[in-house]
Amino acid sequence: xxxxxxxxxxxxxRCGICSQESSPAPRAIVxxxxxxxxxxxTDLRLNEEEVRRTVRDRVRQHNLPMKVSDAEWQWDKRKLxxxxxxxxxxxxxxxxxxxxxxxxxxxxxxxxxxxxEAKRLDGIGRCGRQLCISSWLPEGxxxxxxxxxxxxxxxxxVQISGPCGRLLCCLHYEHDFYVQQRKRFPKxxxxxxxxxxxxxxxxxDIFRERVTLRSEAGETRVVALDQLRL
Numbered sequence: 118x119x120x121x122x123x124x125x126x127x128x129x130x131r132c133g134i135c136s137q138e139s140s141p142a143p144r145a146i147v148x149x150x151x152x153x154x155x156x157x158x159t160d161l162r163l164n165e166e167e168v169r170r171t172v173r174d175r176v177r178q179h180n181l182p183m184k185v186s187d188a189e190w191q192w193d194k195r196k197l198x199x200x201x202x203x204x205x206x207x208x209x210x211x212x213x214x215x216x217x218x219x220x221x222x223x224x225x226x227x228x229x230x231x232x233x234e235a236k237r238l239d240g241i242g243r244c245g246r247q248l249c250i251s252s253w254l255p256e257g258x259x260x261x262x263x264x265x266x267x268x269x270x271x272x273x274x275v276q277i278s279g280p281c282g283r284l285l286c287c288l289h290y291e292h293d294f295y296v297q298q299r300k301r302f303p304k305x306x307x308x309x310x311x312x313x314x315x316x317x318x319x320x321x322d323i324f325r326e327r328v329t330l331r332s333e334a335g336e337t338r339v340v341a342l343d344q345l346r347l
Contacts (some may be wrong), residue, residue, distance in 0.1 A: 119124055127131055157192070161190045161192070161194075164190065165187075165188045165189060165190060166208060167262070168188040168190075168197065168220070169185060169187065169188045171219070172188060172199055172216065173185045175212060175215055175216060175219070176201075176212065176214070177254060179209075179211060179212050179215070181207055181209060181212060182203070182204065182205065182207060183201045183203040183207045183209070183228075184201055184202045184203065185200075185201050186200045186201055186202055186229065186234045186237060186238065187199075187200040187234075187237045187238065187273055188200070194222060194237075195222055195223060196222060196223045196225065197216070197220055197222050197223070197224055197225070198225045198226075198227055199216070199224065199225070199226045200226065200227050200228075200229050200233075200234070201226060201227070201228055201229070202228065202229060202231060202234055202239060203228060206323075207228070209226050211279060213226060230257075231281040231283050232250055232257030232281055232283055232286075233256075233257070233279060234281060235248055235250050235251065235279065235281035236248075236250045236251045236257070237251075239251040240280045241280075241288075242279055242280065242285075243279065243285070244287075248280070249286050250281075250286055254286060257283075257286055258274055258286070258289060260283065260284035260285065260286065260288050260289065261284070262274075262284070264284070264288040264289065264292050265277050265284070267292060267295050267296060267299070268288070268291065268292065268295045268342070269295075270288075295323070298323040299321070299323060301320070301323075301342065302321040302328060302342065303318045303322065303328065303345075304318065305318050305319070305320055305321060306318060308347075309330075311330065311340075311345065313332065314332065314333065315332075315333055316330040316331060316332050316333075317330065317331050317332075318330060319331050319337065322342060326341060326342040326343070327333050327339050327340065327342065328340050328341075
């Protein structure tokens with residue numbers, strides 16, 4: 118994955134490889150791509166789409182529980198890498214022999230995860246922008262429902278999942294902020310002593326810095342955090 122400008126700067130900061138003493142030296146540019154090189158690259162990309170369709174047909178013929186995501190030719194076409202996802206291990210030895218005889222080249226089948234698939238295929242997220250995992254994030258970290266819970270979001274996976282079917286990568290972005298801010302507020306469900314007596318914390322609004330309380334008599338009121346007397 119390559120990037121330029123501000124996107125490259127963000128990617129570099131997240132990766133942190135450049136700050137390591139053992140970071141490899143940058144590769145030298147041998148030459149600019151010629152028109153023939155660009156035509157070869159275009160032809161390979163176009164052919165990969167046809168290869169994907171062919172491999173999917175062969176997977177169905179072999180009745181294998183796997184989903185073919187992408188195909189990638191090596192520049193000299195001496196190697197063809199097939200990327201796929203699967204819920205379990207797949208015995209694809211017969212498929213490899215079939216594909217090797219069909220394409221007359223070395224075949225490598227590589228199983229990847231849902232986030233890696235999204236990174237390769239790219240797409241548009243729920244925010245309407247290009248997927249972070251395919252634009253600037255160096256890798257997809259595991260995301261748990263606890264991140265959504267800490268931010269007061271819906272715990273329905275459908276509402277907080279990306280196109281890959283996994284929880285949104287961006288749930289990581291503001292998690293530390295929510296954790297630090299919630300330390301300033303009483304926990305929801307806790308009974309606190311205030312100027313009017315014992316009241317139960319119903320909810321907190323960390324952005325408006327307000328706390329919703331309910332008294333033993335059932336009366337509800339909203340109090341600013343700086344005015345709350347514990």
